Amino acid sequence: xxxxxxxxxxxxxxxxxxxxxxxxxxxxxxxxxxxxxxxxxxxxxxxxxxxxxxxxxxxxxxxxxxxxxxxxxxxxxxxxxxxxxxxxxxxxxxxxxxxxxxxxxxxxxxxxxxxxxxxxxxxxxxxxxxxxxxxxxxxxxxxxxxxxxxxxxxxxxxxxxxxxxxxxxxxxxxxxxxxxxxxxxxxxxxxxxxxxxxxxxxxxxxxxxxxxxxxxxxxxxxxxxxxxxxxxxxxxxxxxxxxxxxxxxxxxxxxxxxxxxxxxxxxxx
Numbered sequence: 001x002x003x004x005x006x007x008x009x010x011x012x013x014x015x016x017x018x019x020x021x022x023x024x025x026x027x028x029x030x031x032x033x034x035x036x037x038x039x040x041x042x043x044x045x046x047x048x049x050x051x052x053x054x055x056x057x058x059x060x061x062x063x064x065x066x067x068x069x070x071x072x073x074x075x076x077x078x079x080x081x082x083x084x085x086x087x088x089x090x091x092x093x094x095x096x097x098x099x100x101x102x103x104x105x106x107x108x109x110x111x112x113x114x115x116x117x118x119x120x121x122x123x124x125x126x127x128x129x130x131x132x133x134x135x136x137x138x139x140x141x142x143x144x145x146x147x148x149x150x151x152x153x154x155x156x157x158x159x160x161x162x163x164x165x166x167x168x169x170x171x172x173x174x175x176x177x178x179x180x181x182x183x184x185x186x187x188x189x190x191x192x193x194x195x196x197x198x199x200x201x202x203x204x205x206x207x208x209x210x211x212x213x214x215x216x217x218x219x220x221x222x223x224x225x226x227x228x229x230x231x232x233x234x235x236x237x238x239x240x241x242x243x244x245x246x247x248x249x250x251x252x253x254x255x256x257x258x259x260x261x262x263x264x265x266x267x268x269x
Contacts, residue, residue, distance in 0.1 A: 020137040020209045023130040039119070043135040046118075047109040055105065077101055084255055088262030092160075096261055099152060104254040107145065110136045111205060111246030115239060136249075137206040139198065146198035149257040154190070157264030166264070193260055201249050208242045 024036040057069065085100055086093045111134075118132030135141045157166045170186040171179055215235045219228045 020134055020206055020213075022138055023133070025130065039130050039133040040135040040138045040141060042131060043110065043113055043118075043133055044141065047106060047113055047135070050109055050113070051105055076104075080104060080254065084251075085258050088258050089265070092265060096152075096156065096258075100254050100258060103145065103149070103257060104250050107136065107201070107253055108246060108250035110134075110141075111250060112243075114205065114209070115242055115246065134205050134209050136201055137209055139202045142202040143198040145201070145253070146194045149197055149253075149260065150190070150194040153193075153257070153260040153264045156261050160265040193256075197253060197256060201253055204245060204249050208238070208245055212238055212242070 022038045022040050024038055025042060026037050028035040028037055054069075055073065080100055081093060081097050085097050089096055113132075114134030114136060116132065119130050120132075122131035154166075157169070160166075161169070170190075171183040212235055215231050215238065218231045222228075
């Protein structure tokens with residue numbers, strides 16, 4: 001294939017947003033309904049498949065002393081349980097840690113696969129581009145993850161305290177004239193937590209990928225060896241930073257979810 005066609009895969013439209021846009025791969029028909037299957041949906045399915053294959057391998061116990069990949073998985077799981085969850089959830093940690101493990105590894109896998117140029121790999125295999133992409137740069141994806149966390153920490157509070165007692169915690173002990181106002185503010189704050197989870201993850205991943213697309217776009221704009229060399233070097237360094245951000249954002253999402261669950265089940269709240 002000509003070099004211009006290959007470079008067109010880097011940024012087909014010359015727009016940085018093209019690199020993180022949701023693209024329809026094909027359309028599924030269910031009766032009268034048509035459901036577009038996008039590259040982000042494919043990345044979600046691929047991430048779930050990767051986790052279903054790799055995590056059971058990491059959970060195997062061939063010996064008493066963990067090593068290799070199993071040691072990495074066990075270290076992360078122990079850290080999340082003992083250093084992240086237990087200080088907030090205390091004796092209820094084991095009840096909620098499976099969800100926290102799941103949400104961490106799922107977001108981490110989505111972030112890491114978003115860095116890998118899978119669209120180029122699948123283009124070489126299938127002849128069709130646009131298979132890959134950063135699913136966590138899609139607000140619908142991060143919003144859905146945030147909704148699950150939102151439902152969890154409210155359901156946790158209701159199960160631990162009962163419905164009416166939990167609702168009573170949304171109305172702090174204040175003079176009765178301002179009680180309705182405080183109740184509404186506390187209720188709104190719980191929705192703010194959900195939006196903060198979704199937007200923080202979305203914005204950080206989106207910004208990183210747009211920056212990488214802009215840096216690579218300099219190659220197409222200037223078509224100069226010196227610019228191309230500098231662009232590749234800086235892009236490589238920024239990719240290492242993106243690798244760190246992938247872990248950091250998965251940790252922050254899990255950490256904040258843990259805090260919100262702790263607030264919901266705490267007797268003092």
